[in-house]
Amino acid sequence: MNKKSTFYQKLCASPHILWSAIFIIVPLLMVAYYSFTDANGSFTMENIYRLTDYTDTFLRSLWYGIIATLICLVMAYPIAYFISQSKARAQTTMIMLVMIPMWMNFLIRTYAWMNILEDSGVINKMLSFLHLPNLHMINTPSAVILGMVYNFLPYMILPIYSVLTKLDRSLVEAAQDLGANKFNVFLKVIFPMSVSGIVSGITMVFVPSVSTFYISQKLGGGTFALIGDIIEMQFQVSNNFNFGAALSLVLMVLILICMAFMNKFSDTEDAGGGMVV
Amino acid sequence: MKKSAFSKIYIFLIFAFLYVPILIICVYSFNASNSTGVMTGLSVKWYAELFKDKVTLHACYNTIILAITSAVTATVLGTLAAIGIDKMKKGWRRSMLMTVTDIPMMNPEIVTGVSMMLLFVFIGAFLKINGVLGFWTLFIAHVTFSLPYVILNIMPKLKQIDPHLAEAAQDLGCTPAKAYWKVILPAIKPGIVSGFIMGFTLSLDDFIISYFVSGPKFQTLPIRIYSMTKKRVTPDMYALSTIIFVVILVMLIIINLSDLKGDSKKRKKGAE
DSSP: OOHHHHHHHHTHHHHHHHHHIIIIIHHHHHHHHHTTTTTTTOOOHHHHHHGGGGGHHHHHHHHHHHHHHHHHHHHHHHHHHHHTSSOHHHHHHHHHHHHHHHOOOOOHHHHHHHHSSSSSSOOOOOHHHHHOOOOTTTSSSHHHHHHHHHHHHHHHOOOHHHHHHHHHHHHHHHHHHOOOOOHHHIIIIIHHHHHHHHHHHHHHHHHHHHHHHHHHHSSTTTOOOOHHHHHHHHHSSSHHHHHHHHHHHHHHHHHHHHHHHHHHHHHHHHHHHHHHH | OOOOHHHHHHHHHHHHHHHHHHHHHHHHTTBSSSSSSOOBBBBBBHHHHHOOOHHHHHHHHHHHHHHHHHHHHHHHHHHHHHHHHHSSHHHHHHHHHHHHHHHHHHHHHHHHHHHHHHHHHHHHTTTOOOSSSSHHHHHHHHHHHHHHHHHHHHHHHHSOOOOHHHHHHHHOOOHHHHHHIIHHHHHHHHHHHHHHHHHHHHHHOOOOHHHHOOOOTTTOHHHHHHHHTTSOOOOOHHHHHHHHHHHHHHHHHHHHHHHHHHHHHHHHHHHH
């Protein structure tokens, strides 16, 4: 291809570069600026010192996020695999079915779980009907994690499915011809080639789980706060933008560290996959 | 490969998990009593109630306008960006640009929302605009968080294209621009379409970022729902969700059927 057309093609990215600079980079700089200033705009470390009061909240959020992500992965991988093994038409239908709940408003879906888990909710009514003792489920950590899993499960299924469905069938056949049993085919061929899907699935579930505030408000009933709750409070209730910015900064740094670690892992895997092909 | 009974049961269980809450929403939307907990009888009064609620209806309208405009803008910007990035040499510039592009996707939504709110409020204070938060701040935010998804959907398709294809088209007399239009664009079309759909979906469903960058002047449906779920929800919200669900279902069935027709046409053509 000649140089001129390559130049024009590169130029295509410029609106995006400009947009990203103004609406991604500058806002992040604003977060940093607000973190280190007080309400009058003068420099202070006060917000950073205050963060130590919320160490427990940070740890709790990370922990719940990790559990929700692992549950999603365990639930999503088999169904993504089974869907990718189905006939083409059944695949389209089932993927549509996975996507439809994503189109329903997540606030209402979460609220529906409140109706299900409540002390006078759907499950307990069924239990009473069967003369079984009632369960207290709402306002517990398990309810919050359930809410996370329910809301973000499609985000785990879709990337894993899209990797598995693109997988070259002849590689599986080659492995079988070379004497691998079903288990080994999966472990040595299918799983390593789906790591990139798993990594993006983990990213898409872990990040919103760690930073959620609505799910913990509704299903946790405000009995314990997650980091998202504290940030939301600073901006919408107590109007302390500076401390809110400091909390956001730390949350962002924590998650970026986790994700950088994950991406490094997937990059090396990709290179390996490239060598195989 | 033959499908085992286990896989069928597993698929059924996961779909049951995904759809039981939706089913409950649908059932309670026909509840006669004004609670979302006790079922007393069937009625459609919540649907009638919903269509009387001007604020909610207006919020629906706002949400759709915002989703269409932001998804179209993000798709155009993102397609161009993917083409440009694909042609950039591997190096620190390219990887930096990709990292920056991915920030809204990797960053927690709440941080994206908060950071944009800070920018808008800062600019608003600087230019002395009262109530800077409204349609345009929502639009900017929605385009920004949709962009990485559009680019992410298109980049792999560009990578898969044989570079000789465009050259072949040019050898056969196409101008570079025409070669793009005729060869590259059709090849990446599935990526563009899924990017658009993703942007549209994300925009429709987005609450967290919108919550921070919206003002009282322009309410979207999720914001409206949030303010309603602060109190105990009346079933008209469920009626609304049921309607949304049915609309999506019908839309997808129509798309599926037209796809099937297209496929059989293609097959016929192939046979000829």
